């Protein structure tokens with residue numbers, strides 16, 4: 001099962017070009033779509049979830065034509081949107097049972113079984129009688145996953161799920177997602193680099209409606225090895241440093257500023273080498289330094 005996205009474009013009626021010629025091949029497993037706010041992630045997720053039309057392009061999920069076989073796709077789709085409402089006065093068990101009926105699980109005994117198994121999987125079984133209005137953010141998100149998993153979807157779309165969760169809830173939620181996704185396509189859209197580095201075997205970086213990078217996180221990190229350097233500086237010296245180096249990130253650290261720069265050779269000037277991580281891949285891609293790194297690597301390999 002693979003999801004193929006071909007030449008998808010979308011311009012909203014107010015003139016905002018949210019997606020410009022998106023091409024992606026997404027295999028089974030966890031796929032991270034990483035990008036800042038406004039990059040076009042939700043627009044793409046809603047399009048995949050058959051909730052809005054692109055201007056152009058095609059999408060296939062296995063043998064299904066997603067844009068023209070919406071009903072068939074919806075039968076095998078799980079979608080956890082960024083924001084979803086719940087009925088506050090209803091219990092998790094009641095509402096999940098109700099959604100299961102809507103999903104076509106009409107046999108009472110099998111529905112009971114499905115509902116119990118999903119509530120256990122999402123670790124909500126002990127809280128199943130509690131009204132959803134009293135659920136924490138993390139519990140609500142896990143309930144959303146339970147709903148999205150009804151009917152064993154082949155395509156599961158999770159849009160910005162960890163925004164607003166506290167660290168413990170976030171870990172619990174990521175653990176839940178990590179158990180899915182071996183047989184189905186799971187797309188996790190997020191602006192949080194760690195969500196992708198902890199979970200995803202494949203990823204893409206999107207910005208301003210364009211895919212800047214499609215890669216395996218581990219490979220992308222490895223390709224930056226020996227090219228990322230760091231230095232702790234005073235903030236006032238940042239403009240000067242920007243003139244001299246390709247700065248990919250600058251972060252506050254105990255009142256000072258930690259900069260990471262991209263350089264194939266030792267830059268001198270007190271910089272020390274640092275093991276690259278996915279954040280370096282993300283920021284160097286966003287600042288336009290990653291592609292040269294990859295090209296350079298390929299050239300070096302070709303010459304070796």
Ligand code: ADP
Pocket residue numbers: 012013014016017018035036037038039040041042043044
């Ligand atoms: P992300 O999910 O990455 O934050 P979105 O897909 O929500 O990005 O938005 C991409 C761009 O499209 C943004 O500039 C946003 O303001 C704009 N946008 C999103 N939805 C609409 C809409 N319904 N009408 C007009 N512009 C929109």
